[in-house]
Amino acid sequence: MAQQPATASPTPDENGSGTRRHPALRTRATELFGVEYPIVQTGMGYVSDARLTAATAEAGGLGVLSAGLLSYEELSRAIDDVRSRTDRPFGVNLRADQPDVVKRVDLLIREKVKVASFALAPREELIKRCKDGGLVVMPSTGARRHVEKVAAWGADAVVVQGGEGGGHTGQVPTSLLLPQARDAAGDIVVLGAGGFFDGRGLVSALAYGADGIAMGTRFLLTTDSPVAQVVKEEYLRRGVDDTVLTLQIDGVPQRVVRGRTIDRLERGTAPGRLLRAAGNAVAFQRMSRTPWKEIVREGLAMKRNHGLSWSQVVMAANAPMLYRTALLDGRPDIGVMATGQVVGLIDDLPSCRELIARIVDEAVDVLERLERGGR
Incomplete structure (x- = not known):
């Protein structure tokens, strides 16, 4: 989708949803991924399927299909499924240690997937193969030294997850890790992860120097997620x-x-x-x-x-x-x-479109308040 020029004041979303825009929400992440908003849905095994990925993309964020637990044939079918649901950019999350990872990368290149996301840092030669094929490379990291390594190897973006995040994670909280990572990342795009769920968090990440946010738990708890309803209700009680x-x-x-x-x-x-x-x-x-x-x-x-x-x-x-x-x-x-610790702050199950619209509206409210001197 062609990006509109930044304006001095927020304007309605062109798709008629009523979501407002703000120049501060047009970041290097939106330019790199070709999306409307600097919001990424992370690749979660058994959660980030074709439906959730496409719903996020249709809502203006970057959806990421999880391929770590899929066979090569299942991955190929899943990419086709996403394509049947949306024509917007999306990513695929790969495991860098899978024996057939090169074959999977070549599939992404042939299918013209926008982003190759990695839960573990890929080898330097794998990053080069992705980039030579036109893929945007986005590893996930949990320490400053890992950010420095993938940046030196040519990654285009990095997801930086603090200790609040769910699944595999470290000990350093996002509020400390994110500014460290920004200082170490050089010119590459940085996405903050761990503890984000609303527009206030998005603005805080931008203030730390990030170019956007990546969320797992918040997208897991949407109506577009394949997680069983009884399990979603269990999450909401936590x-x-x-x-x-x-x-x-x-x-x-x-x-x-x-x-x-x-x-x-x-x-x-x-x-x-x-x-x-x-x-x-x-x-x-x-x-x-x-x-x-x-x-x-x-x-x-x-x-x-x-x-x-x-x-x-x-x-x-x-x-x-x-x-x-x-x-x-x-x-x-x-x-x-x-789950991330942020589960304790989530109390509803919106659609991806409703969630992203809400986050953007909240972020615009915060930005406007700060422009008025905090009033």
């Missing part, structure tokens, strides 16, 4: 103190909802946890029909690239089944619910 950072899912710190499964994993013995993890890994293999040869290759890559022990590799194979059981099967009592 407060900011109802999350825990645990090592017991895959051996790497993850923020999830505190519940029966996590309590059992935390209390269990190491042999017991490994036995349950192996059982879940077998169940996932049967369900996904992923050849054991590929699973073993992925495990070896994880061990080599991330310094995991064999017990951590087994636990990592356990994670997909735990998440699927909760999010899609509607059994949070025996599964795991990833």
